[in-house]
Amino acid sequence: MTGSETTFSQRDTESPRERRYNAILDAAEALFLEHGYERTSLADIVRRSGGSLATLYDLFGNKQGLLRAIATRWSDETAFCPLDPAVTATMSHVDTLKSYAFRQSDAMQSPRAIALMRMLVSESVRDRDFAAGIYRDIHLPAIAELTELFTRWAAAGEADIDDPQAAAKLFLNIVFGDSMLNALAGIEEESLGREEIDWRLRPFISHFRIGQIH
Known part of the structure; x- marks a missing residue:
């Protein structure tokens, strides 16, 4: 089953308008790919x-x-902002960041994601307003989710983060920046493995003393 498919139980609860919406979206994504x-x-x-x-x-x-709707659905399906407090409460702060990075890196390296990113970049270069909409729909929610998390850790004395939003942007750039460019350029490189992601995160975790202060 592909990421764009919906289970029968989900389809049973949809209104006729929702079914039509999803049928058009499924067809569009399949044809675009x-x-x-x-x-x-x-x-x-x-x-x-x-x-x-x-x-x-x-x-x-x-x-x-x-x-744009396909891109938004993809980001929702891959849980681009998976930092649910009910889940992170059972994990160490370091493990929370690593889990987030691993999951998002895996999602962004899939053939479907790479093809979609190339389409989004191509259309964004052509149309600035479209680019701004994609940025609002996909990137800003990820920044906001991480900013909220870092703000909470800093307030609890569990990290030394003076600017949570800047730290959120830095985190995303450290983990994903060049990987996205490589994928978009069609550079034949292996995707980031967990050891390399872990290596990249060490200075970030150390600098902000995540999980080290009280």
């Missing part, structure tokens, strides 16, 4: 999903709206 974003027309998507162009325009606005 098969033929490329530029070579896929809205008519192609309607033929595969059923329905009408009017419904597609009503739900997504245009082809960019479809791509």
Whole structure:
């Protein structure tokens, strides 16, 4: 089963509008991956999903709206912000950061994710407003989630972080920055392994004294 598929139990609880929304989104993602974003027309998507162009325009606005919705769904499916306090409360702070980094690195190195990122970058270069929307939908929630976590640790005396938001941005850049560029450029490199991610995180954890002060 691919990441864009939905279980029967989930589909049973959807309204007709939600089913139509997901059918169009599934068809669009499949066609974008098969033929490329530029070579896929809205008519192609309607033929595969059923329905009408009017419904597609009503739900997504245009082809960019479809791509943005696909990207948002992907980030939700891969739990781009998985820092649930109920889960992290049972882990050490260091293990929390490592678990986050491992999971997101794995998700971003999948063939589906790499293909999607290339489409997003290509369209973002062409349209600045689209780029801003993707940044708001995907990147800012990750920064906000990490910022909240670092703020909580600092307030509890469990880390020495004077600027939680800057630390959140630094963390994401340390772990993902060059990996994303390599994927987008099509550079044939092995994805970051857990040992390398662990090595990258050591100075971050040490500098901010995460889990070391009270």
